Amino acid sequence: MSDVANHGVLTTLLAISPLILVCLTVIVVMLSIAWKRNHALSAILTAVGLNAALLAVLFGWTLGTVDVTSVLVVDDLSRFGGVLVLMSTLACVTLAHHYLEGYEGPRDEFYLLLTSAAAGGLVLVSARHMTTLFFGIELLSMPLFGMLAYTFRDRGALESGIKYMVLSAAATAFLLFGMALLYAVTGTLDFAELGAALSTRGSDPWLLAGAGLLLVGLAFKLSIVPFHLWTPDVYQGGPGPATTFLATASKVAVFLVLLRLFQSTLAFHENWWHDLLGFIAVITMLVGNLLALTQNDLKRLLGYSSIAHFGYLLVALVVNQGLAVETVGIYLVTYVLTTLGAFGVVTLVSSPYVATGGTADASPLHHYRGLFWRRPYLTAVMTVSMLSLAGIPFTAGFIGKFYIIAVGVEAHRWWLVGSVVVGSAIGLYYYLRVMVTLFLHEPGMQRRDATHDWAERAGGMVVLGVATLVILLGLYPTPMINWVNWVAG
Amino acid sequence: MTLVWLILIPFIGGLLCWQAERFGDQAPRWIALGTMLLELLMVLGLWVSSDFQLPAEGAASAWTLEWQADWIPRFGIQLHLAIDGLSLLMIALTGLLGAMAVVCSWKEIVRRVGFFHLNLLWILGGVVGVFLAIDLFLFFLFWEMMLVPMYFLIALWGHSGSQGSSRIGAATKFFIYTQASGLLMLIAILGLVFAHHGATGEYTFAYADLLNTPLSETTAWWLMLGFFVAFAVKLPVVPLHGWLPDAHAQAPTAGSVDLAGILLKTAAYGMLRFALPLFPEASQAFAPVAMTLGLIGIFYGAILACGQQDLKRLIAYTSISHMGFVLIGIYAGTELALQGVVALMVAHAFSAAGLFILSGQLYERLHTRDMRQMGGLWGRIRGLPGFALVFVAASLGLPGTANFVGEFMVMFGAFGVAPWIVVIASAGLILAAVYSLFIMQRVYYGPPAEETPLAGLDRRETILLFGIVALVVFFGIYPQPLLDTSAGAMQVVQQSVQQAAAMTGGAQ
Numbered sequence: 001m002s003d004v005a006n007h008g009v010l011t012t013l014l015a016i017s018p019l020i021l022v023c024l025t026v027i028v029v030m031l032s033i034a035w036k037r038n039h040a041l042s043a044i045l046t047a048v049g050l051n052a053a054l055l056a057v058l059f060g061w062t063l064g065t066v067d068v069t070s071v072l073v074v075d076d077l078s079r080f081g082g083v084l085v086l087m088s089t090l091a092c093v094t095l096a097h098h099y100l101e102g103y104e105g106p107r108d109e110f111y112l113l114l115t116s117a118a119a120g121g122l123v124l125v126s127a128r129h130m131t132t133l134f135f136g137i138e139l140l141s142m143p144l145f146g147m148l149a150y151t152f153r154d155r156g157a158l159e160s161g162i163k164y165m166v167l168s169a170a171a172t173a174f175l176l177f178g179m180a181l182l183y184a185v186t187g188t189l190d191f192a193e194l195g196a197a198l199s200t201r202g203s204d205p206w207l208l209a210g211a212g213l214l215l216v217g218l219a220f221k222l223s224i225v226p227f228h229l230w231t232p233d234v235y236q237g238g239p240g241p242a243t244t245f246l247a248t249a250s251k252v253a254v255f256l257v258l259l260r261l262f263q264s265t266l267a268f269h270e271n272w273w274h275d276l277l278g279f280i281a282v283i284t285m286l287v288g289n290l291l292a293l294t295q296n297d298l299k300r301l302l303g304y305s306s307i308a309h310f311g312y313l314l315v316a317l318v319v320n321q322g323l324a325v326e327t328v329g330i331y332l333v334t335y336v337l338t339t340l341g342a343f344g345v346v347t348l349v350s351s352p353y354v355a356t357g358g359t360a361d362a363s364p365l366h367h368y369r370g371l372f373w374r375r376p377y378l379t380a381v382m383t384v385s386m387l388s389l390a391g392i393p394f395t396a397g398f399i400g401k402f403y404i405i406a407v408g409v410e411a412h413r414w415w416l417v418g419s420v421v422v423g424s425a426i427g428l429y430y431y432l433r434v435m436v437t438l439f440l441h442e443p444g445m446q447r448r449d450a451t452h453d454w455a456e457r458a459g460g461m462v463v464l465g466v467a468t469l470v471i472l473l474g475l476y477p478t479p480m481i482n483w484v485n486w487v488a489g
Numbered sequence: 490m491t492l493v494w495l496i497l498i499p500f501i502g503g504l505l506c507w508q509a510e511r512f513g514d515q516a517p518r519w520i521a522l523g524t525m526l527l528e529l530l531m532v533l534g535l536w537v538s539s540d541f542q543l544p545a546e547g548a549a550s551a552w553t554l555e556w557q558a559d560w561i562p563r564f565g566i567q568l569h570l571a572i573d574g575l576s577l578l579m580i581a582l583t584g585l586l587g588a589m590a591v592v593c594s595w596k597e598i599v600r601r602v603g604f605f606h607l608n609l610l611w612i613l614g615g616v617v618g619v620f621l622a623i624d625l626f627l628f629f630l631f632w633e634m635m636l637v638p639m640y641f642l643i644a645l646w647g648h649s650g651s652q653g654s655s656r657i658g659a660a661t662k663f664f665i666y667t668q669a670s671g672l673l674m675l676i677a678i679l680g681l682v683f684a685h686h687g688a689t690g691e692y693t694f695a696y697a698d699l700l701n702t703p704l705s706e707t708t709a710w711w712l713m714l715g716f717f718v719a720f721a722v723k724l725p726v727v728p729l730h731g732w733l734p735d736a737h738a739q740a741p742t743a744g745s746v747d748l749a750g751i752l753l754k755t756a757a758y759g760m761l762r763f764a765l766p767l768f769p770e771a772s773q774a775f776a777p778v779a780m781t782l783g784l785i786g787i788f789y790g791a792i793l794a795c796g797q798q799d800l801k802r803l804i805a806y807t808s809i810s811h812m813g814f815v816l817i818g819i820y821a822g823t824e825l826a827l828q829g830v831v832a833l834m835v836a837h838a839f840s841a842a843g844l845f846i847l848s849g850q851l852y853e854r855l856h857t858r859d860m861r862q863m864g865g866l867w868g869r870i871r872g873l874p875g876f877a878l879v880f881v882a883a884s885l886g887l888p889g890t891a892n893f894v895g896e897f898m899v900m901f902g903a904f905g906v907a908p909w910i911v912v913i914a915s916a917g918l919i920l921a922a923v924y925s926l927f928i929m930q931r932v933y934y935g936p937p938a939e940e941t942p943l944a945g946l947d948r949r950e951t952i953l954l955f956g957i958v959a960l961v962v963f964f965g966i967y968p969q970p971l972l973d974t975s976a977g978a979m980q981v982v983q984q985s986v987q988q989a990a991a992m993t994g995g996a997q
Contacts, residue, residue, distance in 0.1 A: 398630075420672075428661075441645075485563060
């Protein structure tokens with residue numbers, strides 16, 4: 001199966017160089033911390049390393065599909081995922097630098113954890129074997145425990161870290177058990193070979209059980225109903241930059257590996273599988289949106305909204321033909337940009353960190369009351385993000401929603417399309433509530449505010465840039481469509 | 490490029506207003522007024538310089554002016570704008586009512602003036618986009634986009650309700666109703682596009698290409714319903730009207746003027762431009778249902794209007810009633826009825842705008858819209874009650890006003906197609922007289938609540954109201970310019986209806 005020999009060593013190295021560079025960054029930052037603690041230096045080193053990795057992805061752009069070993073493949077899809085993961089990690093670095101300035105304890109280790117998690121994400125998007133899938137997921141999740149509980153003197157952050165750890169352990173158990181069952185029946189862990197086995201012996205109950213357990217494990221990470229219970233608490237409690245990473249890079253990487261599984265392995269040939277998945281998608285959208293309705297905490301609300309968005313994304317996986325891959329790509333790009341904008345604003349308002357003992361971040365919605373009259377541009381970013389999450393035209397989010405509806409209409413899956421519409425209608429209610437809160441004139445119980453120089457800081461610039469990109473891609477999505485179309489084609 | 494500028498001017502003007510706030514409160518108002526007048530002048534210039542007769546058979550294009558550019562080649566989506574008589578009239582109306590909306594909120598809006606005018610002008614920009622876009626994707630974009638500034642207008646500058654209902658609630662209701670129904674239209678658009686793709690192998694959202702998509706009967710029926718529901722929510726047609734009274738009652742005067750004057754007309758425009766020509770057979774089959782819904786709307790709106798205590802809610806319900814006539818006219822499909830629809834849309838825009846402006850002015854003086862606390866105002870306010878009488882007369886369709894022309898033409902044109910519907914609908918005119926006289930009786934006559942005189946109309950208000958009265962009377966006496974302009978566009982619609990009728994008739 002392995003055709004490593006087809007490529008020269010240099011090509012292979014170039015293809016995998018982003019991962020190598022990220023790992024090198026981890027080591028360099030670690031050594032620099034050991035030598036001398038300097039917050040700014042650590043942040044800069046991390047940013048430089050991640051940028052180098054991003055450049056390396058772009059250099060390898062035209063290489064096509066390169067099999068790095070029999071367990072890793074670098075193709076257009078993994079480069080696409082690599083760009084998204086690295087960009088969100090970079091945004092998190094800039095946000096974290098401002099955020100951690102107020103933190104009394106050691107700050108530099110946060111970047112270590114963040115970069116390690118990014119390495120996990122890079123492994124995951126290139127995985128084509130169960131071992132790398134498992135390795136990637138664990139490398140992505142383990143640092144996240146530390147990041148979420150980084151400000152551990154706050155009860156909320158500690159709770160969030162522990163909850164995520166327990167859930168991850170459960171997900172890992174499901175994942176491993178599923179892999180074990182698959183291996184027991186087929187004797188292989190390679191995606192393609194498993195796919196062949198499934199297509200010939202698809203009705204073997206043990207095989208199906210294995211595939212099901214595997215899906216459950218991934219569904220935990222993507223917080224798909226009914227495995228979503230951890231999401232709101234973890235989103236609410238975790239420190240801003242950590243939650244941002246969890247909501248963007250981590251979810252994108254896991255979803256892309258799920259997409260790869262669907263393309264090769266889990267292309268189920270029986271209808272009831274599709275019906276079951278379709279049902280899960282419908283439930284996920286509706287539950288996520290309905291539970292978000294009554295939230296008075298912005299981070300919890302965004303947590304529920306992310307559940308709903310992955311429900312929409314599942315539509316593309318259920319259809320799994322025609323425009324499906326393109327849809328996943330477009331939707332992930334728009335979702336990542338929008339989420340970075342929304343969480344970026346939350347993090348900026350909560351920066352620098354102030355210890356409270358409870359939940360440190362400015363997450364209750366009433367903090368944001370009348371924000372427009374104090375910080376108009378920051379509010380514009382938030383408004384654009386909310387509109388984009390709601391899928392209103394002239395934002396990138398609309399292009400994503402357009403694709404989701406198009407993929408459903410093309411496959412004549414009217415129930416799914418119908419629930420996307422119902423879900424969006426419900427979703428509008430709480431997105432609008434957040435939006436109008438920002439503009440209300442009466443000041444709320446304001447406790448936190450962004451610093452005056454937020455726009456001149458790296459984090460602020462990133463957030464402004466993201467919002468501009470959301471608008472630009474909403475107005476002229478052709479470059480994004482061409483890019484994703486190329487990746488999908 | 491003229492067409493592009495027509496859309497861009499309000500958007501740019503809005504941004505200028507927002508930034509001009511730093512120069513004081515007057516600057517945004519003047520900029521907004523200037524922007525809308527410029528828009529109006531451009532349209533009028535276009536009106537004078539163009540010919541709107543139906544082009545000869547085999548002519549290259551049915552449009553007076555056209556502009557297109559590639560946008561999203563992946564799906565064959567283009568920035569494709571075009572104007573004909575119908576869209577020109579609607580844009581002229583938008584410019585005029587936009588200017589009026591700016592003038593009538595001159596004193597009403599005192600907080601955050603710049604941001605208010607940003608929203609106001611962006612609504613108008615979105616509406617102009619709706620009237621110009623003939624790429625279905627672009628049309629949908631503008632259709633949804635104009636909701637956002639309208640939402641802000643109601644939610645931030647609205648009045649709290651008389652029965653404890655909040656302005657934010659009303660704005661949210663408005664947004665969710667229209668957005669959700671809009672998504673149904675998106676599904677229908679995509680269904681049509683994929684059907685076209687299935688038949689020809691290429692993606693396109695262009696109006697002209699999609700017109701001749703071969704569709705099976707059931708598909709056409711469902712897609713037509715998708716369009717109809719979206720337009721019916723906005724028009725509004727009765728079971729889908731829930732957002733309208735609240736939105737009107739809570740909106741600031743400028744919001745109500747825009748809502749009643751222009752936003753409701755986008756729905757009628759959508760039916761005339763898209764729902765009927767794209768699905769002629771299905772629409773033909775659906776016509777009896779639609780006309781019955783229109784009939785229900787006429788009576789429902791009128792009867793509920795009679796029972797309202799809140800002046801703006803009352804006017805909102807009369808809008809539902811008038812839009813019932815519009816719906817009957819659209820689905821009657823004869824040329825006379827369609828022309829009547831155009832006249833009625835223009836007339837209703839003026840009369841409803843006039844009534845809403847008046848209730849706004851009353852609110853500025855009395856700080857209430859509750860008619861139980863009014864009464865006897867005839868002696869207390871100089872000038873205003875007289876204008877009210879004119880608009881009330883227009884609203885009940887008195888001959889000599891444009892409303893009479895429109896309603897008469899709709900009924901006359903529809904009689905040949907659906908005589909019983911017209912017979913019953915004409916009873917609705919009596920109810921119109923009842924609620925119109927209710928307004929006069931409760932607000933202006935009767936024993937006055939207090940004796941103290943209230944401030945009379947100032948020059949700004951007088952000029953504004955005189956302008957509307959002049960237009961109502963002018964088009965009531967001489968509606969020919971309107972009808973000449975829209976004739977070509979309406980003949981196209983009527984021909985597609987006629988062909989569909991001939992085909993279904995032939996099949997039977």
